[in-house]
Amino acid sequence: MIEVQDLTKSYGSVTAVDHVSFTVNKGEILGFLGPNGAGKTTTMRILTGYMPATSGTAKIAGFDVFGDSMEVRRHIGYLPEAPPVYPDMSVEDYLDFVARIKNVPAENRVARVTEAMRKTNLEDRRADLIKRLSRGYKQRVGIAQALVHDPDVIILDEPTVGLDPKQIIEVRNLIKGLAGDHTIILSTHILPEVSMTCDRVVIINKGKIAAVDTPQNLTSQLKGGQKIRVEVDAPEKALRDALTQVPGTTRVDAERLPAGGHLVAIVETAQGADIRSAIAAKIVQNGWPLFELRGVSLSLEEIFLELTTDDAAHAQASAN
């Protein structure tokens, strides 16, 4: 549905988007993950026809975003970084206006506007002036306008920014519900959002793609196996030795907690090995009180930081 090949955008000496290539299949939700300034918004603006690329191609539904811009625009709904709303219009009037300029035929307009408001829970605010709405509601209006003409492709730039936790969940559910019928690209720098809503993730940093994969693959691929966290009342060296002896352990890090004085050890294991019971047994065997034992898998946070931070020490520190 969406094909991007070698897309590049430079402003003079600054390259905002650097030979980016990816595809999005019909009905898929693709997450665009990256720190601020990575090139997410620029890529989206190129896809929607707001600005031209310096080189490379992008196609949506088979139409070139630059050569067939009008046709592409008929197929997309777009929520820019800031919701493009007119403060002096009411929610309903605004959505009606957007429906008109998105070429929704007159007979369908009212139905579509009502539908968009229903999906974003804006129905009780339909007559309110947009300037009177809170940030969260304005954001919802922004999402509604991206949906009002029922486009094939929906491009959302940070759709949950400014929303309270309840609204964030609603929006994520809304986005998940849209998949299948619609193809969606959403950008964010909130990591849990990506693992919760997206089928695949593109991690972008400084204009270049750092990784493309499903969230699950990314989490398991990058750092071998599991990590296990134990909280024990034991002397450090003894604990280290004991844990290192457990088969499957690749590494042990220990640290004493300031309050209470317990020792916390993080045990890294080889891929595929589940040594939790062995560790528990070893600790009990030595007669040390065991307070906590749990698995800690490498989170997307850590992968993200690893991939997007140059400083290796940073990644190390965050692993704890």
Added chain:
Amino acid sequence: MRNFYAIYRKEMRHYFVSPVAYVCIGLFLLISAFFFNFFLSAVIQQSFQAEMQSMQFGAPPQFDVPGEVMRAFLGLLSTLILFITPFLTMGVFAEERKRGTMELLMTSPISEIQIVLGKFFASLSLFAVMLLPTASYLVYMYLHSDPVPPWRLLLAGYAGIMLLGGSLLALGTFISSLTENQLIAAVLTFVAFLFLWVLDLGHTSEGVFGSVLQYLSASRHYDDFARGIINTSALIYYFSFMVLFVFLTVRSIDSMRWRRA
């Protein structure tokens, strides 16, 4: 066509909820009413003086009170709109860019020409609404004149104002598309208008240069309309002016895509 209408409709609504439009119209009507009154009294006084003179010296001069008043009044209007229209057009594009709604328009299946024409015709409509009450003063005067002057004089005069206004609105719209800041748009537009006005003063220069300046001056073309003459060269001038600036505005919008920094 549908898109053009959607933009037109939205613009009209915005004008009628915006304080700027009401203030401009209010001021315009207030000032024009004041001057109408002033001109009417002044001309009537003059006509009495002329009559007294004619009684003294014999030959009765024809004093055309309605005609004189109309000419003066329309002259005033043509100057007044130079000051008022920058405020009507300053926000047309500058505000869209500032609000971020330009991004919505440019990523929707609507062509630039539809956007520009929708906005331009909305500003023209507002202008007409602003102008209409002033016509009522002149109509009132006409109806109380004996003999009633020909209506085509009134129509020609207002046609001229509309054309002049339309040209200024087109220019103002273009300038609004160049910046995000409404105030700068207003100031630049005002400066551009002043420049046009000053061009008119160059009509005293000799030779070719003088003629060129005369032709370019927007106000000069207006004079014939004030006298009730619909001059085709003036019509061509005004229409060309409007078309030029509408075209330039479309180009300016298009260039926004390339201008990002």
